[in-house]
Amino acid sequence: MSGYTEGIITLLCINAIAAMGVSLLTGFTGIFTLGHAAYMALGAYTSAILTVQYGIHWLPAVLLGGGVAVIVAYGIGVPTLRLMGDYFAIASIGLGEAIRLILENWQSLTRGARGYPGIEPYTTLPVALSFFVIMGLCMFNLINSHYGRSFKACRDDYMAASLLGFHTARLRVLSLVISAFYCGVAGALLAGFLSFIQPIMFDMLKSTELTAVVVFGGLGSMVGTLVGTLIITLVTELFRPISQYRMLIYGAVLVIIMVLRPEGIMGGLDGRWLAKKVFRRKDHGGTA
Amino acid sequence: MAALLELKDVDKFFGGVHAVQNMSFALSEKEVVGLIGPNGAGKTTVFNVITGVYSPDRGRIFFDGEDISVLKTYQVIRRGIARTFQNLRLFPRSSVLENVMTATQQHEAYSFLEAVSHFGRWRTKETFIRDQSMELLSRVGLADRALQPAGTLPYGYQRRLEIARALALEPRLLLLDEPAAGMNPEEVLGLNELIQTIHREFQLAILVIEHHMDLVMEICPRIICMNFGAKIAEGTPEEIQNNPEVLKAYLGEEDEE
Amino acid sequence: MRSSVATFLQQVINGLSLGSVYALIAVGYSLVYSILLFSNFAHGGFLVIGGYICYVALKTMGLNIWMASLLSLVGAGIAAVLTERIAYKPIRERTNVTLYLLIASMGMSIVIENIFVIVAGGRFRALPPVIPTHPVQIFNIATTSAFDLLSFVVALVALGCLQLFLSRTKWGLAIRAAACDLRTAGLMGVNVNLLIAIVFFTAGALAAIGGIFLSVRYTLYPQLGVITIKAFVAAVIGGLGSLPGAVVGSLILGLAEMLAAGFISSQMRDLVVFSLLVITLLIKPTGLFGKQMSEKI
Numbered sequence: 001m002s003g004y005t006e007g008i009i010t011l012l013c014i015n016a017i018a019a020m021g022v023s024l025l026t027g028f029t030g031i032f033t034l035g036h037a038a039y040m041a042l043g044a045y046t047s048a049i050l051t052v053q054y055g056i057h058w059l060p061a062v063l064l065g066g067g068v069a070v071i072v073a074y075g076i077g078v079p080t081l082r083l084m085g086d087y088f089a090i091a092s093i094g095l096g097e098a099i100r101l102i103l104e105n106w107q108s109l110t111r112g113a114r115g116y117p118g119i120e121p122y123t124t125l126p127v128a129l130s131f132f133v134i135m136g137l138c139m140f141n142l143i144n145s146h147y148g149r150s151f152k153a154c155r156d157d158y159m160a161a162s163l164l165g166f167h168t169a170r171l172r173v174l175s176l177v178i179s180a181f182y183c184g185v186a187g188a189l190l191a192g193f194l195s196f197i198q199p200i201m202f203d204m205l206k207s208t209e210l211t212a213v214v215v216f217g218g219l220g221s222m223v224g225t226l227v228g229t230l231i232i233t234l235v236t237e238l239f240r241p242i243s244q245y246r247m248l249i250y251g252a253v254l255v256i257i258m259v260l261r262p263e264g265i266m267g268g269l270d271g272r273w274l275a276k277k278v279f280r281r282k283d284h285g286g287t288a
Numbered sequence: 289m290a291a292l293l294e295l296k297d298v299d300k301f302f303g304g305v306h307a308v309q310n311m312s313f314a315l316s317e318k319e320v321v322g323l324i325g326p327n328g329a330g331k332t333t334v335f336n337v338i339t340g341v342y343s344p345d346r347g348r349i350f351f352d353g354e355d356i357s358v359l360k361t362y363q364v365i366r367r368g369i370a371r372t373f374q375n376l377r378l379f380p381r382s383s384v385l386e387n388v389m390t391a392t393q394q395h396e397a398y399s400f401l402e403a404v405s406h407f408g409r410w411r412t413k414e415t416f417i418r419d420q421s422m423e424l425l426s427r428v429g430l431a432d433r434a435l436q437p438a439g440t441l442p443y444g445y446q447r448r449l450e451i452a453r454a455l456a457l458e459p460r461l462l463l464l465d466e467p468a469a470g471m472n473p474e475e476v477l478g479l480n481e482l483i484q485t486i487h488r489e490f491q492l493a494i495l496v497i498e499h500h501m502d503l504v505m506e507i508c509p510r511i512i513c514m515n516f517g518a519k520i521a522e523g524t525p526e527e528i529q530n531n532p533e534v535l536k537a538y539l540g541e542e543d544e545e
Numbered sequence: 546m547r548s549s550v551a552t553f554l555q556q557v558i559n560g561l562s563l564g565s566v567y568a569l570i571a572v573g574y575s576l577v578y579s580i581l582l583f584s585n586f587a588h589g590g591f592l593v594i595g596g597y598i599c600y601v602a603l604k605t606m607g608l609n610i611w612m613a614s615l616l617s618l619v620g621a622g623i624a625a626v627l628t629e630r631i632a633y634k635p636i637r638e639r640t641n642v643t644l645y646l647l648i649a650s651m652g653m654s655i656v657i658e659n660i661f662v663i664v665a666g667g668r669f670r671a672l673p674p675v676i677p678t679h680p681v682q683i684f685n686i687a688t689t690s691a692f693d694l695l696s697f698v699v700a701l702v703a704l705g706c707l708q709l710f711l712s713r714t715k716w717g718l719a720i721r722a723a724a725c726d727l728r729t730a731g732l733m734g735v736n737v738n739l740l741i742a743i744v745f746f747t748a749g750a751l752a753a754i755g756g757i758f759l760s761v762r763y764t765l766y767p768q769l770g771v772i773t774i775k776a777f778v779a780a781v782i783g784g785l786g787s788l789p790g791a792v793v794g795s796l797i798l799g800l801a802e803m804l805a806a807g808f809i810s811s812q813m814r815d816l817v818v819f820s821l822l823v824i825t826l827l828i829k830p831t832g833l834f835g836k837q838m839s840e841k842i
Contacts, residue, residue, distance in 0.1 A: 138404045142403055145402075146393040146398070146413075146417070147400070147403050149386065149390045150390075157377050157379060160373070160377035162361040163339060163341075164365065164394065164457065165362050165391075165394045167362045
């Protein structure tokens with residue numbers, strides 16, 4: 001297997017882990033986010049700093065990367081969970097940008113906007129695959145448990161869920177925290193793959209990409225999320241040689257997908273109903 | 289007999305609107321009570337206050353002797369109260385079975401670790417939840433439709449499903465909000481039978497909001513009538529039917545010629 | 546102490562000037578939100594289009610600033626309408642899911658930005674100096690530039706015209722009605738598609754004015770549209786969908802940014818913007834003038 005193919009598969013695993021996290025939050029719990037790249041950034045920088053400056057082994061560093069993302073999600077993200085719908089998404093943009101700016105400006109810790117080089121390339125193919133398989137299995141198991149049903153209840157009808165005895169607030173927190181962990185680990189693995197990270201890699205563009213992948217795969221389908229990740233990652237890599245047009249095509253693809261098949265690959269009737277129910281624009285002037 | 293549910297002088301304001309005024313009543317274990325009144329009388333608000341969706345501005349609510357006035361919704365539900373909705377709030381895309389399982393699972397928890405690994409009690413609990421839910425579905429006559437998406441059921445069956453889901457919570461008090469809404473007379477008869485069966489087999493107290501008078505008069509030995517947020521009458525079906533205040537509330541004043 | 550007061554005044558003036566430019570962008574943005582209830586992230590693209598048209602008109606076609614501006618406004622307005630027709634109309638006709646519109650708007654934003662990257666190159670371009678930028682004294686206490694004053698005045702005029710349009714004309718009334726309830730407005734005989742086109746044209750034109758001023762301030766480059774996110778924050782602070790809110794929010798934001806830059810540091814500017822956003826959302830998510838929407842249970 002060539003180094004290039006290995007690299008692609010590694011990148012696929014990393015993107016898939018992050019996408020699964022966002023999928024749990026957006027597709028299964030109905031919380032739409034545009035700021036999860038920030039959790040990737042936190043994981044990436046934590047791992048980078050720990051391995052480079054403190055000589056810690058990469059395995060605990062990666063896990064701690066996830067841990068830092070969890071702590072930040074719990075501390076700052078949770079108060080914003082009170083916000084419904086659009087407003088949480090807006091808050092996630094604000095938080096995402098704020099975290100990126102803090103990373104850019106805290107030069108002494110993160111070496112600022114120029115980036116953090118010299119990270120040990122610990123994310124080999126076996127490492128990435130192992131993380132992907134283990135975390136993937138856990139995610140699928142979680143969906144097929146009472147937690148899965150609980151998240152979906154919160155997504156489908158928040159009010160009915162609480163009237164079925166669900167502590168909806170706590171479930172939303174759990175979903176956010178898990179999604180942050182997944183993104184944090186993915187970020188840490190990315191740091192070990194590229195050996196170099198910059199705050200600008202984790203901007204709103206990246207966050208939108210994560211959400212777009214989940215929508216593209218079909219909301220509420222974890223398999224769809226994986227398929228979506230596969231396709232988007234491959235397409236972006238394929239167009240890398242013509243990088244000038246790459247972004248243009250990527251933007252056009254986003255528009256085309258939304259116009260032609262917004263419910264995504266695995267969406268079908270499920271996805272269409274789901275998106276309409278969860279993410280509908282409330283007809284203003286009437287009751288919901 | 290000690291009251292299972294008791295409301296004492298409950299008031300609820302929405303801005304300037306006095307939605308519930310000085311509401312007091314009690315319900316005993318296994319009693320079936322009807323709550324009637326014209327649209328906008330505040331009946332659903334009473335349900336919402338009982339279940340903690342709104343907290344009362346004044347007054348208290350007691351369930352089995354405990355003051356539940358300021359409890360959050362999920363806390364109230366977990367103490368044994370379940371409700372159905374005027375406008376149906378099923379999970380339409382999930383299967384009939386899944387809808388019920390979402391309720392059944394409340395009593396059959398297992399840990400996060402077990403959920404993620406599918407070891408430990410996962411298999412036994414999941415099997416139990418599924419079996420228990422199927423059993424409930426057959427008791428309400430929906431077993432053969434278990435795997436259908438709930439949204440594709442005929443309307444009458446959707447109402448049944450909502451009741452089944454509420455029952456899966458193993459409540460001691462069931463709040464039914466207009467269960468017969470939109471039903472034709474034949475379906476109403478079926479519902480009548482269902483409620484009486486439930487009452488008999490599950491031995492729970494039921495508080496029913498309804499506009500179908502024939503249903504209410506038939507199954508409720510005691511009826512409370514509300515208008516403009518206040519209780520205007522309480523009594524047996526005969527007493528209510530002949531109560532001038534009730535007639536005035538529904539039919540309006542007689543014009544003096 | 547004198548210099549502190551002078552700095553303060555200086556930054557207040559800067560802040561008002563910057564805020565007024567933000568207001569042009571935020572108002573257009575809020576206008577679209579009030580009708581379609583979604584955040585058009587491609588709004589920044591209209592800004593950039595406006596800037597480049599003006600640049601080309603001034604440099605290559607040699608027009609005077611008035612003609613160039615007019616061309617720029619009209620061009621950006623048309624681009625906005627086209628964006629709506631191509632990307633949003635097909636989606637909103639099929640579903641009412643705002644998430645899809647949002648992602649499509651992100652896509653359009655990337656498309657527009659990269660069209661300019663490819664066509665115009667990533668260079669920073671300075672507009673020909675036709676807009677005065679010389680210093681002006683204010684009451685002998687602080688100095689500002691003619692540019693700041695001009696942008697403030699132009700913004701005022703533009704927003705004033707908008708206000709007149711909304712309150713005095715038939716279409717203005719239609720827009721205000723649609724902002725309350727789009728579907729009902731349609732049922733009352735308003736040509737909804739035409740209305741949306743007018744709204745987008747207006748938003749594009751306003752963004753173009755903002756774009757011209759921002760290109761003078763920061764020079765012109767394809768990613769200039771990224772500044773729209775600050776207008777977005779302003780709109781949220783003022784209350785999404787509220788036009789007066791967008792103006793007030795923009796001024797507050799401009800002031801906060803400039804005061805932070807003056808008294809703390811330049812890097813803190815952006816951080817202050819997003820902190821204000823998060824604070825607003827935590828305290829009063831609907832912003833200063835936004836309306837609450839609650840669900841009947």
